[in-house]
Amino acid sequence: MSERFDGRGGNGREDADLRLKIVGLGGVSGRKSYYPELQRKVRELEREIEERRLAEDELRRLRSYLENVIDSMPSVLVAVDPDFNVTQWNRGAEVLTGVEEPNALGRSLVSVFPELEAQLDRIRQALSDREPRFMKKVPSSSEGEGRFEDITVYPLIANGLQGAVIRIDDVTEQVRLEEMMIQSEKMLSVGGLAAGMAHEINNPLAGILQSAAVLRNRLLSSMPANEKAAAESGIHMEGLRRYLDSRKIPSMLDAIQESSERAAGIVKEMLSFARKGKDHLPCDLPSLMDRTLELAKNDYDLKKKFDFRGIEIFKDYDDDLPEVKCEPGQIQQVLLNLMKNASQAMWEAHVERPELYLSVLDRGDYVRLVVQDNGPGVSDEVARRIFEPFFTTKKVGEGTGLGLSVSYFIVVENHDGAMALERPDGGGCRFMVDLPAGGDERV
Known part of the structure; x- marks a missing residue:
């Protein structure tokens, strides 16, 4: 009586016999001679499958690791083939262009990164000469702001691969x-x-x-x-x-x-x-404020463009101020810059009754100098960047964007003080300069 294997059960011997028949190794009678060989082959095959699985896992892990490394770099990295189609697109490229990697791969470089169109000839030259090309301080623009970038093109010539890797670094x-x-x-x-x-x-x-x-x-x-x-x-x-x-x-x-x-x-x-002062000396801040005001009134550029005498001045000086040691020339430079900026802002905004508020206030551990105007004020974006070097709202040729950043450096770095901007509810700007008190003596 014979037994039939239906694929839904059966003992191991029957399964082995069926496998032997399938591979042409003979019937039950030949099982004893061929079964160990089959087991060896199966073990080798299983070992190969496991090794391949491990290799694929390692390859995926390595690929993921390299992608994370590339995405973590602050540089923009873009790879293209000889036809300038994108083959690699890191996180920096996504941030700069706003195009995500799946939408960039396979597309032409110019369509996803229009700013690089001007560099296509240099990329071609790098591919032709098989030598890197370096472009230093290339002007660019981002969100309407002038930027500078270093662009490097590396040709791919190894292992039969062709194309180029483009690296972009912000050097603004x-x-x-x-x-x-x-x-x-x-x-x-x-x-x-x-x-x-x-x-x-x-x-x-x-x-x-x-x-x-x-x-x-x-x-x-x-x-x-x-x-x-x-x-x-x-x-x-x-x-x-x-x-x-x-x-x-x-x-x-x-x-x-x-x-x-x-x-x-x-x-x-x-x-x-x-x-240039060498040492910080006790300073009469109200007197320094008044002298700076007189200097502002007579400044040549200020008088040429603005009528400072048309500004109404309000003063609020506390009595019995704590002693403050500073370099008078540097603090005068800060106050002069604030007064000139305030007068220019009010003049350009055509303020009907321009007013300037000058204060010297006792705050215990420090003395606060305040220069406030009733001009148009500044936006949130300007307020966030007001002390950045070279940031200016003035027209080209009218300002370098250094005044407030230098003033901030003088107050914070040279005098261990603080400098801040407030925007009063009624409009205008209020700049505050805090200078640490030098002792308990009163002046």
């Missing part, structure tokens, strides 16, 4: 730091030139002041030398004075005297401003 901050260093050198040169000019102006200015004083004495006073010279000339001093009054000569002399003294004050402030 590096470029800006280089420009800042250059600008700082220029500012130092201009500062030294201004100080030299101030010294040179002092000499003829002193002559004008002295000559104006001598003219007043010789024309308007009744000293004996004047009476004698008039008599010898056949005139009377009283008649001369009436003539001078009728021609308003005394008021002209007053104007010469006043303007000369005003110019002398400006020169004095310029020399004080340009002089």
Whole structure:
């Protein structure tokens, strides 16, 4: 009686017999000679399958690891074939272009990364010469903001692969730091030139002041030398004075005297401003605020573009302030920049009644200097970036974007203080400069 295997059960011997028949190794009678060989073959096959499975797992793990490494790099990495179709697209490329990897793979480079169209000739050249190509500080734009990028093209020539890998690095901050260093050198040169000019102006200015004083004495006073010279000339001093009054000569002399003294004050402030202090000394901050205000009123560029005298000034100075040690020239530079920015903002916004609020407030551990205007204020985006180097809302040629960043550096780094911007509910900007108190002494 024979048994039939239906694929739904049976003992192991029957299954083995069936397998032997299927592979042509004989019937039951040949099982004893061929079964060990079959087992060996099965074990080898199972071992190969396991090794292949492990190799595939390792390959997937390695591929995932490499993809994570590539995606974790701050650079943009894009690989293309000889026809400039995308074969690799890392996370940096997704962030920069807004195109996700599945939507980029297989598509033409220009369609998913239009900014690289200008570099196609260089990519072709790299493929042709089989040599990398480097493009330094390539201007770009992102969200309307000027950027700079280093672009490197590496040709793929190994193991029969053809194509190229394009690497893009954002070097905007590096470029800006280089420009800042250059600008700082220029500012130092201009500062030294201004100080030299101030010294040179002092000499003829002193002559004008002295000559104006001598003219007043010789024309308007009744000293004996004047009476004698008039008599010898056949005139009377009283008649001369009436003539001078009728021609308003005394008021002209007053104007010469006043303007000369005003110019002398400006020169004095310029020399004080340009002089680099070596040590932090006790400082009378209310007096420094007032002197800076006078300097702002007489600043040449400010007077040329804005009428500072049309701004209404409000002051709030606390009494019995704690002692503050600082470098007066540097703090004056900060305050002058804040006043000039405020006046320009109000002028450009055509504020009907421009107002400037200046405060020196006792805050216990520190003294707060406040410069506030009633201008148009700033947006959230500007407020977030207001102290960044080279960030400016002014037109090209009207500002370098260094004023507030340098001011922030002076306050925070040079004086261990703090500097912040607030936007009052009524509009305008309020800049606060906090300087640490130097002791319990009161000034």
